[in-house]
Amino acid sequence: MDEKIWWKCTGCAYLVQQDVGKEPPRPCPACKNDCTFTNVTCYQPECGGPQSGNYDPTLM
Numbered sequence: 001m002d003e004k005i006w007w008k009c010t011g012c013a014y015l016v017q018q019d020v021g022k023e024p025p026r027p028c029p030a031c032k033n034d035c036t037f038t039n040v041t042c043y044q045p046e047c048g049g050p051q052s053g054n055y056d057p058t059l060m
């Protein structure tokens with residue numbers, strides 16, 4: 001499975017998963033604002049690691 005990045009909109013908490021190397025959508029497709037997206041991808045074994053396709057619940 002390819003590694004993906006989870007991005008979360010800081011404005012409306014919209015979540016989007018994209019391939020590594022791609023930028024998050026702009027403007028945000030949900031709230032239509034030019035929001036900042038934060039990377040909430042799981043990099044810890046507690047949530048499955050980066051190959052799991054999970055986001056990190058502690059970052060939510």
Ligand SMILES: [Zn+2]
Nearest residue numbers: 009012028031
């Ligand atoms: Zn948004």
